[in-house]
Amino acid sequence: MTAQDAPVAPLQDQMGVGKIVAELRALRTASQKSRYRNGVLPALPSREETRAIVAGLVSTLYPRHFGPPELTPNSVDGFLTYVLDKTLRSLEEQIRRELKLNAHASETPTIDDAARATEITAAFAQSLPKVRALLDSDIRAAFKGDPAARTHDEIIFCYPGVAAVIRHRLAHQLYILGAPMLARIIAEIAHSETGIDIHPGAEVDESFFIDHGTGVVIGETARIGKHVRLYQAVTLGAKRFETDEAGALIKGKARHPVLEDDVVVYAGATILGRITIGRGSSIGGNVWLTQSVPPGSNITQAKARSDSFDNGGGI
The missing domain is CATH 1.10.3130.10 (serine acetyltransferase, domain 1)
Structure with a gap:
């Protein structure tokens, strides 16, 4: 009998499928015992x-x-x-x-x-x-x-x-x-x-519009008033996660922003923490905001500064 005529083991034997299945069963069983009573x-x-x-x-x-x-x-x-x-x-x-x-x-x-x-x-x-x-x-x-x-x-x-x-x-x-x-x-x-990622716990009042939308994230405890408009890549997120004495996350606490009525948030803005964006405010594109702002605020990025350097200045 030549090497070509020798019987070939089934693919599952070659790959050790039986052993893999047994190991997965053991892991699955241990996990299920830890999660379900009896x-x-x-x-x-x-x-x-x-x-x-x-x-x-x-x-x-x-x-x-x-x-x-x-x-x-x-x-x-x-x-x-x-x-x-x-x-x-x-x-x-x-x-x-x-x-x-x-x-x-x-x-x-x-x-x-x-x-x-x-x-x-x-x-x-x-x-x-x-x-x-x-x-x-x-x-x-x-x-x-x-x-x-x-x-x-x-x-x-x-x-x-x-x-x-x-x-x-x-x-x-x-x-x-x-x-x-x-x-x-x-x-x-x-x-x-x-x-668009909206946690089902977020409270959203009437006349809400997300324009374009790709990349929008709205966290669980966010509160959104009437006639609010968001553009793409806006995040209404948490600033930090509090932990208990054992280091475990404290769940269920309000940790996302409150947007009052008639707020507009432009593309790429990130608003973090339990802060309040006052009624009628406008939050500009790519703004990073972690503090409350009063009604009627107009928040934009700091203006870019243009400097010129001559004869090696600025090195």
Whole structure:
């Protein structure tokens, strides 16, 4: 028998796949034991199912734009009834999974997960008309604030800032109702689709417009007033993270900016910490701001200085 005729071991044997699988199983088991009571593995919320839920909700908020093309004025209500029934049932299941997951990770069991999931889903459903009203104000703000906008329909179809805010307003309702993980999944789906990162905990009032939008970051405890406009690459972030005596991060404290009504923040500006930007203020491009400013402020970068050097001066 020649070397060419010798049997070849399966690829998985050559790569040591069996050993790799065993090592991964041991690591996975140890991790799960540290996170869940009694080693019981609860079902996880589904990212793909959540994506489908978001698509269903968006189509019920704006059915002419994101519903089926054959919709007519007479068939819209029937479409909404069908989609809401299907979507809310799926949402209820994902919320139940999150609640059960939290219960398994907690030292103390929570109340009945199914009943609480139904309660949250019902409250969320009741909030949808309010969400639509807020979104209509956002779309009007975009039309008013962007000279390139030709129609409201163009804004709904095409503007990434509006797409991100639609999803944020849905996620925020889930966040405040008690489903923060599901809210965060929705926020990250929006982030991946638009390049705009809004934590679902951020409170955003009416007539909010993000122009262009790529690279915008808005932290969990940010508070944004009425008629606020942000441009691309704006950060509303935390200045520092406080720790306890053991060095662990203290979570839940207000650590992001407050923007009062009628504030404009231009491209690349970074605003950090629990500071207040007073009503009607304008924050210029690329400004780095860590102190509160009074209403009506106009904050810009320091002017560039031009110096000339002769005969080796400045070396």
